[in-house]
Amino acid sequence: MNIKILYITAFIIIGVMPLFLSAQSDEMIINNVGVFKKHTRPLVHFSHFKHQYMDEVSCTDCHHIFFLGKNVLDPDYLIEGGKSIKCSYCHKSQSDLRQAYHKQCIACHDKYAKAGKKAGPGTCGECHVKRAAGK
Ligand code: HEC
Ligand code: HEC
Ligand code: HEC
Numbered sequence: 001m002n003i004k005i006l007y008i009t010a011f012i013i014i015g016v017m018p019l020f021l022s023a024q025s026d027e028m029i030i031n032n033v034g035v036f037k038k039h040t041r042p043l044v045h046f047s048h049f050k051h052q053y054m055d056e057v058s059c060t061d062c063h064h065i066f067f068l069g070k071n072v073l074d075p076d077y078l079i080e081g082g083k084s085i086k087c088s089y090c091h092k093s094q095s096d097l098r099q100a101y102h103k104q105c106i107a108c109h110d111k112y113a114k115a116g117k118k119a120g121p122g123t124c125g126e127c128h129v130k131r132a133a134g135k
C-alpha cells in the first residue's frame with residue numbers, strides 16, 4: 001500500500017470515530033436515582049442515537065444553556081461523560097427534574113402526533129415500560 005493511501009485510510013478512520021463513540025450512548029436507561037431515591041415507576045429506556053439523528057431534530061432541541069432567555073449551547077460542548085450535560089445538573093429537585101423530562105419528551109411527541117407524523121409515546125406505560133427484572 002502506498003503511503004498516501006495509508007494516510008488517507010488513517011484519516012478516514014479517525015474521522016468516523018466520533019460516530020462510533022456517540023453510538024455508545026444508544027439505549028440509555030434514564031435513572032436519576034440520586035434525585036428520586038426510590039422510583040415509583042419502571043425506568044425509561046431512551047434511544048439517544050435514534051433521537052440524535054432524526055430529521056428536523058437537533059442537539060439543542062434537548063440540550064440547553066440559557067443566557068438572557070436564549071439557548072446559547074454550542075453542541076461541540078456535548079461530550080461523553082460531561083457532568084454538566086446531565087439534566088439533573090440544573091434541574092435538581094424531584095419535581096423540577098420530573099417536569100423537565102416530561103415537558104421535553106412529551107411536548108415533542110405530541111407535536112409530531114398532532115402533525116400526523118410518526119411520534120414517540122405519550123402515555124405513562126409506553127415510556128415507563130414494565131420489564132422483567134434485570135432488563
Ligand atoms: C415520553 C416518556 C414519558 C412519559 C410519556 C411519561 N414519563 Fe414519567 N418520566 C420519564 C422520564 C424520562 C423520567 C425520569 C426518570 C429518571 O430520571 O429516573 C420520568 C420520571 C417520572 C417520575 C419520577 C420518578 C419515579 O419513578 O418516581 C414519575 C412519578 C413519573 N415519571 C410518572 C409518570 C406518569 C404518571 C406518567 C403518565 C401521566 C408519565 N410519567 C409519563 C418519561 C416519561
Ligand atoms: C431528544 C432529546 C435529545 C437530543 C435530540 C439529543 N440528546 Fe443528548 N441527551 C439527551 C438526554 C435525555 C441525555 C441524558 C441526560 C442525563 O443523563 O441527564 C443526553 C445525554 C447526552 C450526552 C451524555 C452521554 C453520557 O452518557 O455521558 C451527550 C454527550 C449527548 N447527549 C450529546 C448529544 C449530541 C451531540 C446531540 C446532537 C447530535 C444530542 N445529544 C441530541 C437528550 C437528547
Ligand atoms: C446548564 C443547566 C441546564 C441543564 C444541563 C438542563 N437544563 Fe433545562 N433548563 C435550564 C434553565 C435555566 C431553564 C429555564 C427555565 C427555568 O428557569 O426553569 C430550563 C428549562 C427547561 C425546560 C422548560 C421548562 C418549562 O417550564 O417550560 C425543559 C422542558 C427543560 N429545561 C428540560 C431539560 C432536560 C430534559 C435536560 C437534559 C437533557 C435539561 N433541561 C438540562 C437549565 C438546564
Ligand code: HEC
Nearest residue numbers: 044045046047057061062104105108109112118119120121
Ligand atoms: C424534539 C423531539 C423529541 C424529543 C424532545 C423526544 N422525542 Fe422521543 N421520539 C421523537 C420522534 C419523532 C419519535 C418517533 C421516531 C420514530 O420512531 O421513527 C420518537 C420516539 C420515541 C420512542 C419510541 C421509539 C424508539 O424506538 O425508541 C421512545 C421510547 C421515545 N421517543 C422516548 C423519548 C424520551 C424518554 C424523551 C425525553 C428524554 C424523548 N423521547 C424526547 C421525538 C422526540
